[in-house]
Amino acid sequence: MLDPWTLQVMVEVEERGSFSAAAEALSMTQPAVSRQIGGLERRLGVPLFRRTARGVKATAAGEIVVDQARDVLARLRALEMRVGAFTSAETGHLRLSAFSSANTWLMPEVIRRFSRSHPGVRLSLVREDAAGPMAAIKEARVDLALVTAWSLYADPSAAKHDPSAELLEPADFTGVDLLPLLDEEFQVALPADHRLAGLRRVSLSDLCDEVWIEGGYPDCLGPIPQLAEALGRSPRIGFFCEDWNGRQALVAGGSGIMLVPTLVRGAVHPGVVRRPTAPSLPSRRLYAASLAPPFRLPAVTALLDVIAHVSREQIPA
Incomplete structure (x- = not known):
């Protein structure tokens, strides 16, 4: 099996263009780098570099080895990082x-x-x-x-x-x-110009004839029987929209009303007001x-x- 360190030396020589530059980058001597490359060439049975006027250049076989070596080294680094995640909170x-x-x-x-x-x-x-x-x-x-x-x-x-x-x-x-x-507590979201928008608390029974906007689970109207009991009838659902911004735009445009949980209170549409309800809905x-x-x-x-x-x-x- 090939040694990962030898593969690192191979990649460094190809990237630096010379044995001496690779040796300096790896804190090795130039003869040590030569021995590593020579041993790898004997192991694979092909020359990996040829000398040029400016240093060394990978042969066709050497380019293949460098590409594969980079992939192997990247996978080893990924392995170290993934295993390191079991011992450290920093990776x-x-x-x-x-x-x-x-x-x-x-x-x-x-x-x-x-x-x-x-x-x-x-x-x-x-x-x-x-x-x-x-x-x-x-x-x-x-x-x-x-x-x-x-x-x-x-x-x-x-x-x-x-x-x-x-x-x-x-x-x-x-x-x-x-x-x-x-x-999380729930409040009702009304258009800013709604007839009940000026109240500090809105009675759910006063909303029995309103059109409601439903969303995807769990961002929905919640347990329907509890809401229906407070309204005095089943909510009349006229619109369904998954996206919070889209739902709020529908409210702001007067298309209907909806429920707003605690987590959304920092992202309320400017054309929408939210009010506590009477009775309060289950959290x-x-x-x-x-x-x-x-x-x-x-x-x-x-x-x-x-x-x-x-x-x-x-x-x-």
Whole structure:
């Protein structure tokens, strides 16, 4: 098997154009570099460099060896970095997932602060896994996921219509740690010129005839029966929009009203006002899900500290 150090010497000679320049860069002597290249040529059975007026140049075979050597060395460095992520919070690549409202303020702020304090760790924000956040965490497709209490139901869509719906089985949480972050409250978002916009608190019964704007789970109207009880009838849903900015634009344009959770309060459209409701709607708990120790990466532990700290701060008004 070829020695990685010999491959590094080979690459250095090709890049520097001479044995002496490579020796200086590698803190070696020129004869030592010559011996390394000579041994590699004997091992492979082909000449790797030819002398020129300005130094040495790789032969056709040498160019192939250099290309392959670069690839091998890059893979070895990647291996060291990935294994190093299990022992250090300063290296590695973390994949995160979150839902739309969490991405309006919380996740951007967490990513900004963590990247500043841990510049050696690369972060990626990925699409939520079709199999669900718990499965994605357990199967190592995601390192950390922001989830709500609504995501802990076996069938989240059924939970919208039945608050007593079945929760996930304990086995679904095996190996997964849930860190509670905050309890989100809900307010109603109205057009700035709405007839009730001037009130400090809006009675939900006064909104029974309004058109509601629904969003994708978990950024939706939540448990429908609880909202329907407060309204005195089922909410009349006229629009569906996944994007928070699009939904707020619909509200600002007078197309309908919607619910706004705590996490979105720092990104409210200027044409929209938000008001507490009477009665208050049930809050929802926000969690950070990750692998439980000892399988959790040190960088994930450091990221959890940042998320917990940001979550404890005052949410933008």
